[in-house]
Amino acid sequence: MKKICLLIPCYNEEATVAKVVSDFRRCLPEMEIYVYDNNSTDGTAREALGAGARVVAEPAQGKGNVVRSMFRDIDADAYVMVDGDDTYPAEALMRVLQPVLDGRADMVIGDRLSNGSYERENRRNFHSLGNNLVRSAVNRFFGTSLSDIMTGYRAFSRRFVKNFPALSGGFQLETEMTIFALSHHMRIVEVPIDFTERPEGSFSKLSTFRDGAKVLLCIFNMYRHYRPLAFFSWAALLLALFAIAVGVPVVIEYVRFHFVYKVPSAVLASGLFGISVMVFLCGVILDTISHNERAAFERQLKNRNT
Structure with missing residues (x-):
């Protein structure tokens, strides 16, 4: 029983x-x-x-x-x-x-x-x-x-x-x-x-x-924790959009005058875009770890049942 x-x-x-x-x-x-x-x-x-x-x-x-x-x-x-x-x-x-x-x-x-x-x-x-x-x-x-x-x-x-x-x-x-x-x-x-x-x-x-x-x-x-790729992809997208918003006026300025007057904006846009790439890569790495963790969990359950 x-x-x-x-x-x-x-x-x-x-x-x-x-x-x-x-x-x-x-x-x-x-x-x-x-x-x-x-x-x-x-x-x-x-x-x-x-x-x-x-x-x-x-x-x-x-x-x-x-x-x-x-x-x-x-x-x-x-x-x-x-x-x-x-x-x-x-x-x-x-x-x-x-x-x-x-x-x-x-x-x-x-x-x-x-x-x-x-x-x-x-x-x-x-x-x-x-x-x-x-x-x-x-x-x-x-x-x-x-x-x-x-x-x-x-x-x-x-x-x-x-x-x-x-x-x-x-x-x-x-x-x-x-x-x-x-x-x-x-x-x-x-x-x-x-x-x-x-x-x-x-x-x-x-x-x-x-x-x-x-x-x-x-x-x-x-x-x-359980959906790291989606979570960090959204975070990376927001950072990239912010970088574009800051960087577009700098690009327009350079095209018009062949010179960058807004150096701080250029640095900020470059930094934000670089951070967005790193955040996305963190999501890829953590998603791989999460996948391996779930696979190990499934193997553990199968081993207990055999």
Whole structure:
């Protein structure tokens, strides 16, 4: 029988964590449930223990740090991760988990957006805007059509969990997971779920603008890392256009008077164009390294499966 573990990262979820543990336990009694308490100042750990979960303290603040420890510490055949705020339905557990158990997916996304439940329930308008912005950016960068990039309800194969590096420290983690899976050609399945707003007495830890800025920075860095040729080609093009804008008046002046009066502009244009060439070459080199890295990753996975 396959070992299945439920992972619940928590920070100050005293009001809801016991219900989350109990609801998921009822849906799959044999599943091991881990609550990682991230420096909560309320009774989160006590409530989780009382509900029958295994509680582990994680001192490094931030959801990304918590998940990094979870993935490193816990061994299983299949994993489910859910937030401890009682916004995700335990009843959808097997629908979310089954593609992993069947070997059809390395990551299953609990999609809150395609059925409209997030739009109906969410009371923070800027969060909906942020979700749509991130989804559009990732789909455009990677040529996909995913519906929900930032959901906290996911299932994973062992292969995903033991290879995901978790570089982010905070709530940009979900975006990083999706980009990692796309970049390494892992199988992704989306399963529609119903989202409900937090119950009374439970409060979101997200800062709309601060965490939104972090997510956008994460996308910027992931694009630079996983698509270096495209990233540096755009940077080189912008520099080259600036060089042309500065250099054209110098060329016109030389054609007319056979003398360069705007020497600083000529030097600046030459320097910018030279830098643009170097930036493009950096993109070519980094793209080669990235390609070799992905090839090595695929060989590593094949060797583990033989």
